Structure formats: C-alpha cells, structure tokens
Amino acid sequence: MENTFNKLISVEKAMDYFYDGMSILFGGFGGIGSPPTIIDGILEKEISNLTLIGNDTGFPHIGIGKIVSRGRAKKVIASHIGSNPVAGQLMNEGKLQVEFSPQGILAERIRAGGVGLAGFLSDIGMDNEMVSGGKMRVNIDGKEYLLETALTADVSIVYARKSDPYGNLIFDKSARNTNPLVAMAGDLTIVEAEEIVPLGSLNPEEIMTPGVFVDYIVPSKGVNWKWAWE
C-alpha cells in the first residue's frame, strides 16, 4: 500500500503516542466499535493514571473495560458504567473518579470538542442535581438552559471498517456509534481499521469521516474478546 501521507503506521509505532497520565477519548458503545488492537497495545505498554472518555466502560473483559478493570484509569467520563461491575467496585473504593453525563449530552460534548466549539446549551436534566449541579445557567427567550462544556483529549482511538491511506473512514453498522465524534475530538487521532484500502477506492460520497481528522491508521488484528451474548 502506498503510504502517500505517512499516516499508515504499525500498532507498535502508534504506542509512542501513549503515556502515563494522559487523556484518551475512545469510540465504542458496550465495547462494540472499540478498537481491540490499540486497547491491547495500551495494556501491554502498562501506562496508568489515564483519563478515559467515552460512552461507557464496556464489560470487564470487553473494549475499554479491559483497561478500566485492571486499574489503569484514574478517571472516567461516561454515561454509565453499569455493564462493568469492576468499574463500579473501583468507584466505590475511591480508586476511580467517575463523571457522568447523559448519553446524548456526552456524545454532543465530544462532538462540540471535535468541531471547535467550547460548549452548547441543553435542557436535559435541568431538575436533576447530578446533571445540573455546578453548571452555568443561560436564559434564552425566557427559557433556562444548562451550559454543557466540550470534551477533547490528548489522543482519540477509533475503530473503522475501512480506511484509505488519507484516513477517510467508513464505519460498520452499529459499530459507528460514537466513533465519528471521537475521531474529531482528539488532539491526535489514531484509527484502527479492519481493512486499509488504496487511495481513490472509496466513493467520496460515502465517506463518513473525512481523513482530515485522522493522524494515523493502524491495521486491526480483530476482536479478541468473547461477547456477552456468545
């Protein structure tokens, strides 16, 4: 494959961008659409004190849950941790700080970060202290809204069905989920692609994330965990 933009790298090389105490935005929803090869690379590098931002903490042996359940994260920003009892246990023991956002608001906070906005106004959870506590209120035409702030991270990790050497991405069915948002919000974005295809072979009309948001692409070794339904 021609590496025209020098974006195609090995997962080993990609690990140069991961370090102790960093923040990582991850794509995926219940582990579906989370990048398995990059996650294993992070585990093998044995970095810790991570701040992980994404929809949920997967399952203890699935997706980002593998990192969380080994105690490598100091903080998680997610919409729920319900499917990962180890995350709940670490939170209860005071070993893991957890910040919750309603699911769609979390997605939008990531999107805002990805499109260069500082935040947005929302009326979700106005009457719930857990959501509204400490947030600035803004009145627009007589109605109150909460100011929700944008999220970005040092590195975004993304899973795609197909990528070309520029990082133009196509996702797979419901594995798309938060990936297009996460892909835009990292200071540096690393994509794990199931298939890397030649430049020009993707139809420009069908590209879901333009490669301009993608810094590096690594080939996927595929999912190596057993799903809850298997």
Add this chain to the structure above:
Amino acid sequence: MGMGVDIRSRIAKRAAEEIKNGMVVNLGIGIPSLVPNYLPKDVHVMFHAENGITGMGPSPLSGKEDENLCNAGGFPVTVVRGASYCDSAIAFGMIRRGRVDMTILGSLEVSETGDLANWIVPGKKVPGMGGAMELAQKAKKVIVVMNHTDKRGNPKIVKSCSLPLTSAGCVDMIITDMAVFQIGENGLILTELLDPFTVTEIRENTGCDFLVSERLRVIE
C-alpha cells in the same frame, strides 16, 4: 422480577396496542423488549436504538449474529427494510428534536403527576443514567410498564417519588399487571382493569388517589 411469563406477555400485549403505523419507537430493556412480538403485521414501526439504529428488527437466528449490529444493550439484532445507521449524537438528536414518537420503559416508581424514577436502585451506587433522561424528557409519549407493587407489596405508583427522579412530569401512561392509568391535566386516571382485579384492589395497591374513567374497560 418474579413476574410470570403470562403476566409479562399480557403487559407487553397491552403496550403494543398503543403503537400506531409509522411511529418511531424506542424500547427499554425487560418487558418493553417483548412488545414487538404483539404488533399486528400491518403496523410498520421504526424501532430506534440510542447507539444509532433506526429500524431494528428481531434477533438474528443463532449463528447468524453480526458483532457490529447490536442494540443499545449490546445484543445482536437485525434491521428491517428502510432502516438506517447514524452516530450516537444524531441518534440523540432525533430524541431531543421530538422525532421519537414513543418510549416504553420500566420504572421503580412513578408519581401521580408523572414523575419517573427508574435509574437508581436503592442501596446501590449510581451506575449512571445512560440515555434514560433524554428519552424520558423528550420522547413525545412515555409509557411505563411495570409491576403494580414491589417485591414487598409496596405500591410503585405513589404520591411523590422517594427515589431520585429521572425526569419530572414526563410519564403519560402506566401499564401494570393490574391496571392501566393515563396521566394528564386532571392527574392520574384509571382507565382499564386487568381481569380479575377490581377498583377496590387497585386502590389498596396504589400509593395515591386517582380518578376512575367513566369508560373503564376490563382487559381479559
């Protein structure tokens, strides 16, 4: 939940009657997931999932699962003709913009004014709200399906919720193993009894006052 299969089916069947042709519907886990089994063939619905599917179909046959095609609970599904995928931000955009006609979900408590408390289980640490708040607050119609009472026999329909609210004043209808209520401007109204329960029994098992509809119907 200690509820027999027959009772769960009966509740799901009654909830299915609320779904009309052309609706976009989001179903919660548990009893709500049984609702599609009771839809008439000529009712075409787009089932919506928070992870980015509009047009979910039934579970695939064993061995035909696609790991990248799952519902918001992480279990394999299929899609119907006319389905589409989107990212999670757009999936919630549909909810907030009022394009999701109905959500059917379970609950721990519902108040007489339609406050919903369905996300914090007593005695357990908060696992997070997921997408429940947005659905409760923004779906055009919110239907709660649940047991009439908890395991100890305490009413789950109450004057005011003791548990933290998911959203205030959002519930339009409650379907239990004993009765059906509508919640509107006049408060809580008993509209249907599930055979063999009586109005007196409903009063005994409900934690607040309610009106009884003049056209009270009995469901077999």
